[in-house]
Amino acid sequence: MKPTAGRSQTGMFTASEVEVQTGVPATTLRQWERRYGFPHPVRNASGYRLYSPGDVAAIQYMQSQLQSGVPAGRAAELTVQATRPSSSPAEVPVAAPPPAQPEGRGVARWSALLTDALLASDTDRAGAVLAGVHAHLPVEDVMTGVISPTMVEIGARWERGEITIAHEHQATAYLRSRLSALMDVAGVQGGCGPLVVAACAPEEQHELGLMMLTLALRRRGVRVAYLGANVPLGDLAVYARQREARAVLLALNGTWALDATRAHLRDLDGLGMPLFYGGALLNAEPILAQELGGQYAGPDAPSAAQQIAAALLGSPAIPPHPSGGSA
CATH class of the missing domain: 3.40.50.280 (Cobalamin-binding domain)
Incomplete structure (x- = not known):
């Protein structure tokens, strides 16, 4: 299995957080980016690099090659090959860009968008909302400012009889899967x-x-x-x-x-x-x-x-x- 198989490409971890997870210093990450063309961090609204779970997997793969005695240049080649999409360019799906940061009410607006998507059983839209918010906010702000209020709102709507327990279970299952993926990558x-x-x-x-x-x-x-x-x-x-x-x-x-x-x-x-x-x-x-x-x-x-x-x-x-x- 490729190191990035099944991994989200949404930028969500800072360089210092990736260093904690992988042991690779932030300066080395920047060197690899310049010299070998990976990883592929995005920049958040404040200009800081954000690495995706796929980036973390590639960094760990590179580390495993180096620890096995493979020279750095060859290890980088193997990493790039292992993380290259198997589909031809025409077959690679182009993801829709994440939505721009909502105007008005700041983080509360993100939570409202996520709640609406989940209660509509539209997991694609929910994923796009989370991709957009990860591009603007650190992971812990996403948890406390977006995911937690969404959970509270969905629970409140169930208590008021506005939605069924099926709606609540589906939303919880989706958020659980997203958090589980983050937990796996975080360490x-x-x-x-x-x-x-x-x-x-x-x-x-x-x-x-x-x-x-x-x-x-x-x-x-x-x-x-x-x-x-x-x-x-x-x-x-x-x-x-x-x-x-x-x-x-x-x-x-x-x-x-x-x-x-x-x-x-x-x-x-x-x-x-x-x-x-x-x-x-x-x-x-x-x-x-x-x-x-x-x-x-x-x-x-x-x-x-x-x-x-x-x-x-x-x-x-x-x-x-x-x-x-x-x-």
């Missing part, structure tokens, strides 16, 4: 940073917020073993100890998860590592974290990731550049 578990085990509490099925926090942590150099929805606390504790994790992150979004968590909280006795709590329920009642024997992570994915990373790395973690990172 694997085999790095050298501290390991956090992230899971939804028992009876908790809503996992998109935890996925966003996982993504934010990985972008800060923290390894995350993501376990997903509805994880029994006893199994979570066993897994965390076996993996020699440095911390556990547990998400609760409603009272349906609180009762089940309290009922099995003793399974976390003697965990021997920090226990962080997050999710909508904790945002509404942060004091619950202390009651449950842990600490409140924070109100959103970037701030929670910042707090957890700082605690585990032993010094204040440096957040991504607000305008997109190094150029």
